[in-house]
Amino acid sequence: MAFVKDSGDEGREPVNKQASQDKGIVENLRSMSALREEMNRINAQMLHLLNERARVAVEIGEIKKRQNLPIVDEKREREIIAKMQEENQGPVTDEQVALFFGNLFQIAKELQADRR
Numbered sequence: 001m002a003f004v005k006d007s008g009d010e011g012r013e014p015v016n017k018q019a020s021q022d023k024g025i026v027e028n029l030r031s032m033s034a035l036r037e038e039m040n041r042i043n044a045q046m047l048h049l050l051n052e053r054a055r056v057a058v059e060i061g062e063i064k065k066r067q068n069l070p071i072v073d074e075k076r077e078r079e080i081i082a083k084m085q086e087e088n089q090g091p092v093t094d095e096q097v098a099l100f101f102g103n104l105f106q107i108a109k110e111l112q113a114d115r116r
């Protein structure tokens with residue numbers, strides 16, 4: 001950043017404060033837009049994986065239906081959450097990992113129940 005020279009101790013004001021601020025805002029908007037594009041790509045990948053997982057859950061549901069087994073398997077859900085928390089490297093917290101997988105289980109169980 002440019003500064004006015006020798007304007008005393010309290011000096012060190014930008015030559016053009018407004019222009020510097022505007023440049024910062026433009027840079028931030030550029031970064032934000034690039035980050036949102038990255039976020040859009042991740043969202044699309046996650047949607048793809050969500051549907052892939054859902055298709056597997058539906059297949060498991062068909063087997064359970066044929067064998068007259070219950071949809072809900074709490075032990076299996078607890079094991080998945082424990083394993084995912086063990087592998088979790090953050091910044092997502094273990095509590096958030098449990099919440100996220102809990103939502104995935106909910107979706108899987110709804111899809112299985114829809115087909116009973």
Ligand SMILES: C=C(O[C@@H]1C=C(C(=O)O)C=C[C@H]1O)C(=O)O
Pocket residue numbers: 057060071072073074076077080104105106108109
């Ligand atoms: C998919 C299953 O059905 C349910 C959903 C689970 C999941 O989404 O991972 C896990 C256990 C079950 O409560 C399963 O039994 O594996």
